[in-house]
Amino acid sequence: MTTPKFAQIKQFIVDKIKNGAWQENQRVPSENELSSQFSVSRMTARRALSELTDAGILTRSQGLGTFVASFKSQSSLLEIKNIADEVKERNGQYSCSVQVLESINAVAPIAIALGVEVDSLVYRSVLVHNENDKPLQVEERFVNPALALGYLQQDFSALTPHEYLSSVAPLTQARHTVEAIMPNSQMCQWLNLYNEEPCLQVIRRTWSTKGIVSFARLVSPGSKYRLGGHLTFKK
Numbered sequence: 001m002t003t004p005k006f007a008q009i010k011q012f013i014v015d016k017i018k019n020g021a022w023q024e025n026q027r028v029p030s031e032n033e034l035s036s037q038f039s040v041s042r043m044t045a046r047r048a049l050s051e052l053t054d055a056g057i058l059t060r061s062q063g064l065g066t067f068v069a070s071f072k073s074q075s076s077l078l079e080i081k082n083i084a085d086e087v088k089e090r091n092g093q094y095s096c097s098v099q100v101l102e103s104i105n106a107v108a109p110i111a112i113a114l115g116v117e118v119d120s121l122v123y124r125s126v127l128v129h130n131e132n133d134k135p136l137q138v139e140e141r142f143v144n145p146a147l148a149l150g151y152l153q154q155d156f157s158a159l160t161p162h163e164y165l166s167s168v169a170p171l172t173q174a175r176h177t178v179e180a181i182m183p184n185s186q187m188c189q190w191l192n193l194y195n196e197e198p199c200l201q202v203i204r205r206t207w208s209t210k211g212i213v214s215f216a217r218l219v220s221p222g223s224k225y226r227l228g229g230h231l232t233f234k235k
Contacts (some may be wrong), residue, residue, distance in 0.1 A: 005040045007233045009048035012038075014057065017068055028058065054112065056175040070159050080160045083129050083137060092131045098156050100126035106142070113215040114144050114206060123151045125161060141216040147208060156221050161214070169208035177203040183208065183219065191221055198222040 003011075029037065034045035044094045049066050052058045060066045067151040087094040104124050111118040123143040129136050141161055143151050147169045152163050165171075183193060191199070202218040 005038055006044045006048045006051075007040055009040070009045060010052055010204060013048070013052060017057065022068050024068050027065050030065060033087045057164075073105055082160055083139075084160050085127075086127055087131045087136070090131075091134070094131045095133065096160070097128045097130070097156050097187070098125070099128060100124060100190065101141075101152055103145075103152065110142050110215065112140060113212070115212045116144060121145060123148070125151075125156065126190075127156055127161070129160075137218055137220040137223075138187060138190045139216060139218050141214050144212060147210055147213050161216075165206070169213045170211075172207050172209055173208045174204060180222065181201075181219070187219055191219070193221060 013022075013028060016028075022028060028049075031042045031045040033038075038045070041073065049060070050060060053060050054068070056069055058066050059069045069074065084094045084096075085182065090121045095178075102124050103121050105119045106114065106116055106122045108118050111120065112121060114122060116122065123145055124140050125139070127139045127141075127145070129139060139161065143161075143165070145151070148165055151161075151164070154161075156164075179201055180198045182196060183191065183199045187193075187199070188196065200220050200222055202216075204216045206213050206216075221231070
């Protein structure tokens with residue numbers, strides 16, 4: 001079976017990074033350069049670059065090009081914690097309300113994020129995490145059923161999705177995107193926001209040894225939540 005051209009381009013780029021030919025933050029060939037080198041269309045080259053960007057191997061900068069990602073800073077930027085533990089560490093009282101727990105057919109963006117076929121069955125949950133009975137964070141999560149078959153049968157008022165997924169598909173890597181957003185009306189309702197205020201949104205994809213486990217969107221009021229990290233630099 002012949003390997004698709006876009007997969008050949010991906011492997012070429014990954015091999016260059018693995019053998020040290022391309023270093024962190026180094027610019028990689030453009031779509032035009034790759035399409036010429038591999039005798040393919042720009043669309044094929046774009047697919048290879050986009051998939052490697054989604055996987056966190058490359059980063060793209062508008063007007064500047066595509067670069068090898070800085071893996072060290074990315075992996076150490078955020079520590080994944082169970083939100084229930086975060087609240088308890090602050091001597092707060094944690095609770096959770098389940099808004100949605102269902103199976104759906106994956107639309108294209110969700111299918112791509114989970115690495116499954118479009119329209120295949122995936123699990124979706126929407127939870128509101130509370131601290132001292134006040135909404136702290138809305139968690140919308142899409143889960144690959146193949147790696148967490150019993151997801152819909154869990155009582156998420158008693159344990160968090162993070163706790164359950166860590167037990168059935170231990171985390172091996174994760175990728176985060178953090179940005180400020182303005183919440184829509186549904187998000188305002190879940191977070192009990194009467195006046196619109198900027199919220200902090202974290203998009204998180206998690207992997208186990210068997211593949212992508214989940215794709216989550218975590219939204220918190222900017223006035224109630226913040227992210228921090230600790231970096232250690234080698235001398």
